[in-house]
Amino acid sequence: MELLERIKKQAASNRKRIVLAEGTEERTLRAANEILGESIADIILIGNPAEVNELAEQWRLENISKATIIDPENCAKSEEYIEKMLELRASKGLTREQAEKLIKNPLYLAVLMIKCGDADGEIAGALNTTGDVLRPALQYVKTKPGISVVSGALILITKDNPYGSNGTFMVADVAVTPNPNANELAQIAVSTAQTTKAILGIEPKVAMLSFSTKGSAKHEMVDKVIEATQIAKQMAPELQIDGELQADAAIVPGIGSSKAPGSTIAGKANVLVFPTLEVGNISYKMVQRLGGAEAIGPVLQGMAAPINDLSRGCSVSDIVAMVAITACQAQAE
Numbered sequence: 499m500e501l502l503e504r505i506k507k508q509a510a511s512n513r514k515r516i517v518l519a520e521g522t523e524e525r526t527l528r529a530a531n532e533i534l535g536e537s538i539a540d541i542i543l544i545g546n547p548a549e550v551n552e553l554a555e556q557w558r559l560e561n562i563s564k565a566t567i568i569d570p571e572n573c574a575k576s577e578e579y580i581e582k583m584l585e586l587r588a589s590k591g592l593t594r595e596q597a598e599k600l601i602k603n604p605l606y607l608a609v610l611m612i613k614c615g616d617a618d619g620e621i622a623g624a625l626n627t628t629g630d631v632l633r634p635a636l637q638y639v640k641t642k643p644g645i646s647v648v649s650g651a652l653i654l655i656t657k658d659n660p661y662g663s664n665g666t667f668m669v670a671d672v673a674v675t676p677n678p679n680a681n682e683l684a685q686i687a688v689s690t691a692q693t694t695k696a697i698l699g700i701e702p703k704v705a706m707l708s709f710s711t712k713g714s715a716k717h718e719m720v721d722k723v724i725e726a727t728q729i730a731k732q733m734a735p736e737l738q739i740d741g742e743l744q745a746d747a748a749i750v751p752g753i754g755s756s757k758a759p760g761s762t763i764a765g766k767a768n769v770l771v772f773p774t775l776e777v778g779n780i781s782y783k784m785v786q787r788l789g790g791a792e793a794i795g796p797v798l799q800g801m802a803a804p805i806n807d808l809s810r811g812c813s814v815s816d817i818v819a820m821v822a823i824t825a826c827q828a829q830a831e
Contacts, residue, residue, distance in 0.1 A: 501655060501666065502794070502819055505697060509538045509825035514618040516821050516828070517611055519604040520625045521545030521567065522553060529817035531559035538818070539825045541565040542617055544604040568611075570602045579610035586613075586638055606634045612803045613638050618828040621820055623808030632798075635805045642689075642802050644733065647682040650674045650796030651693045652782055657790055661749040663768040668694040668702070670771055672778040673796035680722045684729035687771045689799040691737050694769050696830035697797065697823055705748035705767035706730070706741025707777075711757040714744075723773050738763060745770070797823055804828050 516533075520526045521543030527550070530541045543550055547567045554562035573579070576598075583597040583606075600606045605626060611617040622631045632648070641648060650673025659665035670690040671678065678686060683706070691702040708723040709715060720742055727741035740763035747757040747764050754765025772778035785791045797820075798806050804827035806820050 506822045509822040514825040514828040515540045517542045517608040517617045517620040519544050519608040519622040523624050525814050528814045531561045534561035534564045543567045609634045609638045619804035619824040628807045631807045645800045648800040649686045651690045652795035655792040668769045676775045680725035683726035687730040688734045693799045697826050702769045703767050704739040704769040705743045708742035711744045711747045
């Protein structure tokens with residue numbers, strides 16, 4: 499796919515250090531071999547070095563020799579990471595004994611590597627649940643300054659479609675926050691615009707979606723979107739953002755000019771921000787299954803460093819794509 503090749507090329511232009519916390523998982527190792535072969539990113543594998551090398555030899559993964567392999571049971575920088583954990587979490591009741599145990603968990607080791615500047619991003623989730631992946635990330639890497647909510651953006655690529663950016667949209671939230679308040683929705687909008695720039699390399703034109711366009715309906719849910727739009731503009735005045743807009747008014751030029759005359763976004767949006775997770779998740783899956791669109795993601799956003807969660811049913815190509823995306827996010831940081 500042309501878009502993915504552009505993302506991989508962008509990642510390769512300034513290679514970042516991406517940690518794969520599940521370093522002995524087969525799909526992860528095969529993806530790492532491909533990534534290293536194409537020089538998309540510098541890979542750090544967490545796992546027993548002897549086991550990693552044995553598996554690489556068994557599966558003939560010749561590029562794994564280019565990876566950095568970190569043994570969670572015998573990491574040279576464990577003490578430094580433990581001290582950082584205690585600095586950040588002792589006030590929450592974390593003891594040294596607990597920290598010494600946690601640092602041997604690859605998911606915790608990965609985020610401490612990022613926190614201490616030894617890695618630029620992390621991918622996990624082929625074996626672990628989303629909750630297990632996010633918990634250490636939220637405890638130690640935390641969210642960006644001014645952002646309190648983590649959300650999930652998704653690249654939606656439609657076929658033979660003149661709307662958006664040549665048929666491509668970034669949509670959010672489709673994965674994390676069920677019913678954001680106005681302030682959280684504004685943060686999601688700003689984060690999604692930043693993700694769009696980092697991954698797609700295009701100027702985001704953000705539409706805050708609703709079942710109302712510019713006052714055509716009155717409801718507290720519409721009021722939330724109106725307020726969120728105002729907050730987002732205050733948070734990031736450089737953004738092109740408008741709302742509230744119905745979906746057709748957001749993406750179809752003729753309808754946009756009719757329903758929202760004077761709007762710089764109506765009919766031109768390439769970033770769609772849904773009012774709730776329910777709407778976002780249902781909408782993208784309908785477009786994907788009924789309209790034959792391709793969906794890439796979700797990409798987690800709002801974290802202080804790029805950390806992305808995989809589906810446990812992910813393929814090798816899914817992991818390669820997510821590493822490239824994570825590397826582009828790291829470049830933007």
